[in-house]
Amino acid sequence: MGARAPRRRAPGDAQVSVAGTEVDPASPVLPDVARAVGADGHEVLHPARDRYHEVVDAHRQAGFEMLADLTAVDYLAHPGRVLPDGVAPARFEVAAVLLSVSGRRRVRVRVQVPEDDPVVASVWDLYRGAEAMEREAYDMFGIVFEGHPDLTRILMPEDWEGHPLRKDFGVGRVPVQFKEAPGPR
Amino acid sequence: MTPDSPTTFTRETAEGAQEMASRAATAPAELQREVGSVLRLPEGTVVDASDVDVERGDDETMIINMGPQHPSTHGVLRLMMELDGETVLRTKPVIGYLHTGMEKTGEELTFQQGATNVTRMDYLSPLNNELVFALATEQLLGIELPPRAVWIRMLLSELQRVSSHLMWMATNGMDVGSTTMMIFGFRERELVLAFFEKTTGVRMNHNFIRPGGTAADLPDGWEDDVEVILDNVAVRLDDYDELLTGQPIFRERMEGVGAISAEEALALSATGPILRSTGVSWDLRRAMPYLAYDQVDFDVIVGTYGDNFDRYAIRLNEIRESVRILRQVLERLPAGDYRVQDKKVTPPPRARIDESMEALIHHFKIFTEGYKVPEGEVYVAVESPRGELGCYLVSDGSSKPYRLHIRAPSFVNLQSLPVMMHGGLVADAVATISSVDPVMGEVDR
Numbered sequence: 257m258g259a260r261a262p263r264r265r266a267p268g269d270a271q272v273s274v275a276g277t278e279v280d281p282a283s284p285v286l287p288d289v290a291r292a293v294g295a296d297g298h299e300v301l302h303p304a305r306d307r308y309h310e311v312v313d314a315h316r317q318a319g320f321e322m323l324a325d326l327t328a329v330d331y332l333a334h335p336g337r338v339l340p341d342g343v344a345p346a347r348f349e350v351a352a353v354l355l356s357v358s359g360r361r362r363v364r365v366r367v368q369v370p371e372d373d374p375v376v377a378s379v380w381d382l383y384r385g386a387e388a389m390e391r392e393a394y395d396m397f398g399i400v401f402e403g404h405p406d407l408t409r410i411l412m413p414e415d416w417e418g419h420p421l422r423k424d425f426g427v428g429r430v431p432v433q434f435k436e437a438p439g440p441r
Numbered sequence: 442m443t444p445d446s447p448t449t450f451t452r453e454t455a456e457g458a459q460e461m462a463s464r465a466a467t468a469p470a471e472l473q474r475e476v477g478s479v480l481r482l483p484e485g486t487v488v489d490a491s492d493v494d495v496e497r498g499d500d501e502t503m504i505i506n507m508g509p510q511h512p513s514t515h516g517v518l519r520l521m522m523e524l525d526g527e528t529v530l531r532t533k534p535v536i537g538y539l540h541t542g543m544e545k546t547g548e549e550l551t552f553q554q555g556a557t558n559v560t561r562m563d564y565l566s567p568l569n570n571e572l573v574f575a576l577a578t579e580q581l582l583g584i585e586l587p588p589r590a591v592w593i594r595m596l597l598s599e600l601q602r603v604s605s606h607l608m609w610m611a612t613n614g615m616d617v618g619s620t621t622m623m624i625f626g627f628r629e630r631e632l633v634l635a636f637f638e639k640t641t642g643v644r645m646n647h648n649f650i651r652p653g654g655t656a657a658d659l660p661d662g663w664e665d666d667v668e669v670i671l672d673n674v675a676v677r678l679d680d681y682d683e684l685l686t687g688q689p690i691f692r693e694r695m696e697g698v699g700a701i702s703a704e705e706a707l708a709l710s711a712t713g714p715i716l717r718s719t720g721v722s723w724d725l726r727r728a729m730p731y732l733a734y735d736q737v738d739f740d741v742i743v744g745t746y747g748d749n750f751d752r753y754a755i756r757l758n759e760i761r762e763s764v765r766i767l768r769q770v771l772e773r774l775p776a777g778d779y780r781v782q783d784k785k786v787t788p789p790p791r792a793r794i795d796e797s798m799e800a801l802i803h804h805f806k807i808f809t810e811g812y813k814v815p816e817g818e819v820y821v822a823v824e825s826p827r828g829e830l831g832c833y834l835v836s837d838g839s840s841k842p843y844r845l846h847i848r849a850p851s852f853v854n855l856q857s858l859p860v861m862m863h864g865g866l867v868a869d870a871v872a873t874i875s876s877v878d879p880v881m882g883e884v885d886r
Contacts, residue, residue: 296580296819321707325820325831325848334837338816351833353820353848357707357721360728364820385710388856396544411537411885420545421844427549 284314290340298353298362302343308350308367309377315354315363316382323383324355324362328369328393332423347371348399352379369399378403396421502530509538513616513871516881520858520870527866532859536852539885547845551811552578555842557648559832562847563883564645565608568601568637569825570847570883571650576731577821577834578652581814582786588733589777590654595732596667596770597640597650598823599763603674604633605826606756606763609878610681613753616875617694622684629677632670639666653787654780667771671764678760686754695750699861699873702747711857713828713850714755715877719747725824737769749876756878759826786812811840818844827851827878849883 290302303311346368378401390401391410398419509517517538523531560567611626641647703719724741726734742758744751789800816838822831831848
């Protein structure tokens with residue numbers, strides 16, 4: 257492609273090469289964290305709320321380079337869900353999908369967040385990509401991510417009341433008024 | 442700046458918290474990390490600490506809004522840019538103008554109806570959205586698809602990638618001033634859309650890939666249609682190559698502009714052409730194969746510099762790879778059923794309804810009540826033209842999803858925009874936004 261000098265910035269000097277590598281990042285040993293295998297074949301971890309940050313950090317250091325997804329679920333209308341032994345269900349659940357590019361694996365971290373204190377540690381200091389995702393979870397569920405730099409609404413208007421994806425937030429309807437036929441055009 | 446006038450104005454418009462805070466409100470150490478983006482990246486990776494002028498006052502820089510109504514923002518994207526003369530310092534994407542609560546709507550629709558909802562998110566590659574929803578539902582149901590359904594899905598998914606990338610070539614051409622490319626891109630995309638219209642009945646929002654297979658079989662003579670598309674696109678790709686790749690004005694606008702490093706892209710969860718442009722060969726079709734991608738031959742295109750030109754070259758060559766995959770699909774598409782013969786999810790064929798009362802009841806039940814999906818939660822991801830398109834689906838055992846979350850690649854990729862734009866010129870901002878390829882329907886959902 258010829259000699260092409262970037263005008264303003266050199267390319268990242270330490271390129272992450274994953275072509276052909278089949279390194280399996282060893283899952284960090286976390287003996288007291290409940291684990292299971294999801295219906296999609298990925299490993300699912302259920303850490304306690306105060307250990308969530310630590311568990312994510314351990315995975316990041318073990319080679320999970322990317323936070324692929326972070327979202328929340330409101331289990332208000334479905335309290336009797338299946339959870340591994342020792343995990344007490346709470347109303348909210350934050351689900352983060354960690355991805356290892358070098359090891360071609362995913363791990364899902366599900367953490368229970370109670371209704372009366374919907375606060376969980378932010379993983380923004382570990383993965384900068386959590387910024388928008390945590391803001392979305394806050395906007396839609398009202399879960400506060402402690403340590404997030406700019407926890408404001410992202411999709412809803414600033415002055416919106418309530419958190420739309422909570423199960424006790426009704427589906428709004430705008431009444432449709434049918435007008436008379438406009439007459440011949 | 443008088444003490445009361447700007448604040449009063451912001452309060453009245455109720456946009457207070459969306460404002461960029463003044464520089465004085467940020468501690469110097471924090472500012473060093475912050476310059477370059479509202480998203481603060483680890484020290485040293487984004488900016489050289491000596492570049493940062495901590496002493497600079499607010500009045501030396503200017504904050505302007507680009508959008509939400511701006512032809513280059515591809516929809517309703519608003520960018521707040523802090524400018525020092527012509528140079529962009531910080532950028533904050535403000536989104537939500539197209540938010541219609543589609544994830545909430547998804548909880549009110551049955552799994553049968555769900556595809557009509559998700560298909561409207563990324564309106565430039567609707568079939569991929571349907572695909573990821575269908576795959577997630579099927580994983581919860583635990584059903585195995587007949588091979589023909591899998592290959593039909595792959596055919597449609599690749600054609601969609603061709604049409605989406607052509608659309609990107611067209612709009613990117615328009616953004617950097619190549620009107621010819623715009624007309625060319627739309628012209629070829631039309632061929633693909635005409636085939637979709639023949640196959641699914643509509644040009645977009647197809648609702649064709651459904652849990653359990655596809656809505657119908659491919660139309661008669663589809664091989665010839667696809668052959669014509671592939672021959673045309675293959676020839677015209679060389680035209681684009683000739684028109685743009687060696688063109689000095691185009692290269693001047695793309696090369697070295699909007700660069701991002703592999704570490705930044707990974708840290709910001711960027712996927713798709715953005716991540717590949719930095720040299721990371723990460724393509725879910727290759728890394729975590731779904732459908733039958735492990736049975737076809739194709740290359741993952743990667744770049745080196747992570748700039749706009751690399752992202753252009755990746756998309757151009759990905760069309761070539763898609764053409765290569767499509768030729769293999771043409772040869773190898775197996776015969777058989779286009780949907781799973783599982784009475785639970787598949788309605789009876791139309792002809793049976795006239796003969797059998799039970800078939801009529803069955804048909805009615807499926808389309809009014811839907812089918813029940815076992816309790817559980819799954820995360821499924823596919824490679825959409827824009828990156829990792831994920832679906833986190835939770836079922837409580839009823840016929841409607843308990844929670845439907847779409848991990849939209851554009852939504853996440855927008856976070857890397859401030860990093861790409863930092864230090865560039867305002868005029869290059871347009872080209873950089875374009876190279877991220879955001880689809881606002883998917884960003885806001």
